[in-house]
Amino acid sequence: MITKVRSHISPNESLLFERSSPGKMAYQLPDLDVPPVDAAEALGADNVRGEIEGFPEVSEVEAIRHFTRLSTWNYAIDYGMYPLGSCTMKYNPRINELVARTEGLAWAHPYQPEALSQGCMEVMARVEAALAEITGMDAVTLQPAAGAHGELTGILLVRALLQQRGNPRKKILIPDSAHGTNPATAAIAGYAIENIPSSETGVLDVSALERIVTGDVAALMVTNPNTLGVFEENIIHAAEILHAKGAMLYMDGANMNALVGIARPGDFGVDVMHLNLHKTFSTPHGGGGPGAGPVAVKKVLEPFLPTPRLKRSGKRWAYDYKRKHSIGRVKAFYGNFGVLVRALAYILAHGGPGLRNATVDAVLNAVYIRKQLEPYFDLPYSQPNMHEVVFSDDRQAKLGVRTGEIAKRLIDYGFHPYTVSFPLIVHGALMIEPTETEGKMELDQFIDSMISIAREVESDPQLVKNAPHGTRTSKVDEVTAARKPVLRWKG
Amino acid sequence: MLEACGVSSPEELFAHLPEAVRLKRPLDLAPGISEYEIVQYFRDRAAENANGYASLLGAGVYHHYRPVLVDTVVARGEFLTSYTPYQAEIAQGTLTTIFEFQTMICQLTGMDVANASMYDGSTAVPEAAMMAVRATGKGRVLIANSVHPEYREVLRTYAKNQGMPVEEFGYVPEAGTIDLEELDKKMDDLTAAVIVQSPNFFGIVDQVKAAAEIAHKRGALLVVIFTEAVSLGILEPPADADIVAGELQSFAISPCYGGPFAGIIATKEKFIRQMPGRLVGQTTDSRGNRAFCLTLSTREQHIRREKATSNICTNQALIALMATVFMTVYGKQGLRELAVQNLAKAHYLAGKLKPRFCGKFFNEFVVKLDGQSPDDFNRALLKKKIIGGLPLGRFYPELADSMLVCATEMSRRADLDAVAEIFARSTVEVMA
Numbered sequence: 040m041i042t043k044v045r046s047h048i049s050p051n052e053s054l055l056f057e058r059s060s061p062g063k064m065a066y067q068l069p070d071l072d073v074p075p076v077d078a079a080e081a082l083g084a085d086n087v088r089g090e091i092e093g094f095p096e097v098s099e100v101e102a103i104r105h106f107t108r109l110s111t112w113n114y115a116i117d118y119g120m121y122p123l124g125s126c127t128m129k130y131n132p133r134i135n136e137l138v139a140r141t142e143g144l145a146w147a148h149p150y151q152p153e154a155l156s157q158g159c160m161e162v163m164a165r166v167e168a169a170l171a172e173i174t175g176m177d178a179v180t181l182q183p184a185a186g187a188h189g190e191l192t193g194i195l196l197v198r199a200l201l202q203q204r205g206n207p208r209k210k211i212l213i214p215d216s217a218h219g220t221n222p223a224t225a226a227i228a229g230y231a232i233e234n235i236p237s238s239e240t241g242v243l244d245v246s247a248l249e250r251i252v253t254g255d256v257a258a259l260m261v262t263n264p265n266t267l268g269v270f271e272e273n274i275i276h277a278a279e280i281l282h283a284k285g286a287m288l289y290m291d292g293a294n295m296n297a298l299v300g301i302a303r304p305g306d307f308g309v310d311v312m313h314l315n316l317h318k319t320f321s322t323p324h325g326g327g328g329p330g331a332g333p334v335a336v337k338k339v340l341e342p343f344l345p346t347p348r349l350k351r352s353g354k355r356w357a358y359d360y361k362r363k364h365s366i367g368r369v370k371a372f373y374g375n376f377g378v379l380v381r382a383l384a385y386i387l388a389h390g391g392p393g394l395r396n397a398t399v400d401a402v403l404n405a406v407y408i409r410k411q412l413e414p415y416f417d418l419p420y421s422q423p424n425m426h427e428v429v430f431s432d433d434r435q436a437k438l439g440v441r442t443g444e445i446a447k448r449l450i451d452y453g454f455h456p457y458t459v460s461f462p463l464i465v466h467g468a469l470m471i472e473p474t475e476t477e478g479k480m481e482l483d484q485f486i487d488s489m490i491s492i493a494r495e496v497e498s499d500p501q502l503v504k505n506a507p508h509g510t511r512t513s514k515v516d517e518v519t520a521a522r523k524p525v526l527r528w529k530g
Numbered sequence: 531m532l533e534a535c536g537v538s539s540p541e542e543l544f545a546h547l548p549e550a551v552r553l554k555r556p557l558d559l560a561p562g563i564s565e566y567e568i569v570q571y572f573r574d575r576a577a578e579n580a581n582g583y584a585s586l587l588g589a590g591v592y593h594h595y596r597p598v599l600v601d602t603v604v605a606r607g608e609f610l611t612s613y614t615p616y617q618a619e620i621a622q623g624t625l626t627t628i629f630e631f632q633t634m635i636c637q638l639t640g641m642d643v644a645n646a647s648m649y650d651g652s653t654a655v656p657e658a659a660m661m662a663v664r665a666t667g668k669g670r671v672l673i674a675n676s677v678h679p680e681y682r683e684v685l686r687t688y689a690k691n692q693g694m695p696v697e698e699f700g701y702v703p704e705a706g707t708i709d710l711e712e713l714d715k716k717m718d719d720l721t722a723a724v725i726v727q728s729p730n731f732f733g734i735v736d737q738v739k740a741a742a743e744i745a746h747k748r749g750a751l752l753v754v755i756f757t758e759a760v761s762l763g764i765l766e767p768p769a770d771a772d773i774v775a776g777e778l779q780s781f782a783i784s785p786c787y788g789g790p791f792a793g794i795i796a797t798k799e800k801f802i803r804q805m806p807g808r809l810v811g812q813t814t815d816s817r818g819n820r821a822f823c824l825t826l827s828t829r830e831q832h833i834r835r836e837k838a839t840s841n842i843c844t845n846q847a848l849i850a851l852m853a854t855v856f857m858t859v860y861g862k863q864g865l866r867e868l869a870v871q872n873l874a875k876a877h878y879l880a881g882k883l884k885p886r887f888c889g890k891f892f893n894e895f896v897v898k899l900d901g902q903s904p905d906d907f908n909r910a911l912l913k914k915k916i917i918g919g920l921p922l923g924r925f926y927p928e929l930a931d932s933m934l935v936c937a938t939e940m941s942r943r944a945d946l947d948a949v950a951e952i953f954a955r956s957t958v959e960v961m962a
Contacts, residue, residue, distance in 0.1 A: 065597075065858065066597065066860045068867055068871060082873070083890050088764060091763070094637050094861060094865070102599055106627070107606070112621075112626070113612045114608075114620035115610070123613055131611050143575075143576025143579040144786070146784055147786070148785045148917070156580070157579065161575055162575050184653065184789065188653070219832035220831050223831035228691050272546070307550070307551040323610045323848065324844075328647070328790075330844040331790075369684060370652055376786050376788055376790075387567075388565070390560050403540060406537075407534055423546040512618065513619065516814055516815065517813065517823050520811040520813035521811070526810070526825075527644070528629070528630070528633040528812075
């Protein structure tokens, strides 16, 4: 039943350092058009280094072959579905890459005069406005470099507001279904963490919340839809409980792909949230970054946003550095501008109606997968799901096969695994997010593969447990890597 | 598909949402436009920026040539459109390049171990400070005010809420190097980290060894920051540091109005477990072949949650790959030659201007303007389609008469001569 892949040649390639030969080079520099300088004299002999030991020495063709060969060892969205739950691995349109390299944008220096930066500033203003409209919030900062960085910014904003009101308070509430970044962020912002258990139906337990929210609580950090892909139906009530006690509602926007054009956090009580432009807005993940994590806030938090802020000055854009309540900078310059350009290209390409259609398709795809796989995998929570669905390995575990092993077997079928063992509230979770990118043919291949693996678990569990079988690199020994760390080549 | 989902219209998929949360109007965003129109939109925006100007700007973001191979490699969908390499069996491409990156960063910095990248140089500073706090069990941080001003601002934002007092120490007015006496005076036994930058914000090669002695004497770690990575092609690596944190923008990362860039943190072996961020390690697969995987993740937020060494999750993998290709293309010989060219261009320019400090500098330096403001000088340069240096008054009131200028291998002699001519003319005018 493996329909998507068959075996092919896969070149071996040694490390750059092992390929190097003295004197080889891949660079050209123009002849120096100014008099040469004696480095020892200019810098002081003590400050001049000897040769960089071990540094690569390869030719241009060796360099390109090296990286091309390595690239073929990766799975990628361009190869096929990448159903990592909570990661929103959607197609990365190449127009994003093209426009981000527009010379006047890519080569703009952050300190060039404002009068000569109006194009960049207009792009940022437009991104701010679009994100404010999409989230239903009043103001947006584009400075944070990634989702977790946005979280930190958001919690620092909460802290600054509460401080101004007289008491920054002590605790951040975090549901047990939350991403690990949430508690890590709260700790870095100087807060204690109180985990709150989810209800039997996997959503916020409002009656528990009512008991827990005291004058010590600064905010609740909630992901909506939550990591089960379920919309927090009591979100408005939760916001009321928090607001009644002077606490704030923070929303982790990791799952915003389920809401764009359908519902706006600003309309359901959220005070502050971050977005992951590399998820919802299609800027590439690039093997783990760069991202961008803009933070959107209600008016009451606006005075605290990082400096500088864009402002209109006559017909021009200018920067406002004099903001006495600001939390300060969270990053040098203005944010990951190149990522903002890509996100704006996505927003312009889709437009309002297109963004909403993408959301509808993303949810449809996830519901379709759920309906097709429900007979084969245990569904621990039966609420309607949105853009992702979470199964458990309950049935397969009884036959000795766990979610991580099923995931590895999926590789043999030509798919990237889903997210394994997360959220923590589902024992042995299989977290699947198809995104709107996938058509029915790719979805059906994925579904058939999952069903086929479910059958293998019954007929030949060892086949699944020893997977993957078809990859050039077989199961990797991660335990030894951690016990005896080898973190650099030493020859 | 709708039928299989048991609904008759796509809208039914959202029927479970409470009425009150639903957006009852279309988003107020124009309808989608075509690829051609998108290209045109961004070209129009680019036309509103500086175009065709030469530039003297550095100050943490440098104009260096980007070898063609860099975009050729990062445009490959296998690198561009993959996720963080958790599934090692089908991510060996990314993992291998990160391992090579870590190795090259160690070779450049003289450290034992480097992580897979940080967001940028500025955010690497608080991460390095927090790392020093964990490693020493002390809480105070002393940072030179010749560290990039925006990096210091980021450190203060992070430090404010962590009970991490941050104090600054100054520079010697003649040399532009750190004031060792002041540092020594301000040191105490509660200091976790001394943070200096070299070359510092003024472009001056700073006194890393002396700072290390002072820091180590009182049980603090020395953190060395760099913003101009090309300098490492010629300058002695900061091997006396305990932690090196820096910015790789110079390695084929376009200025891009300030980001995305890639930061690094590198350190000594004994501090590995205090490091933030991703690390790739070497191991074997079940057939005994060499393989790589993310490792030591018990430091990280997805395992440790609130006890993690940092909240960093996404880093800058693709940008780090640009730097990796850059380092490969230039290689052992090229990086040195590139650094020497930068040195020559900057010293050529300095010969015609008036460097304020007598300290040794790499490819940027501070110019003192006699009698006219940096803004006036810059206005005169703009008329010749040259963007001048960074006026320093905004960050250093005592240097309001000065600006920071930079020359790289991309600076043309004709432009440097034009700058010199305007400088000479304005000096004459003042004297007259």
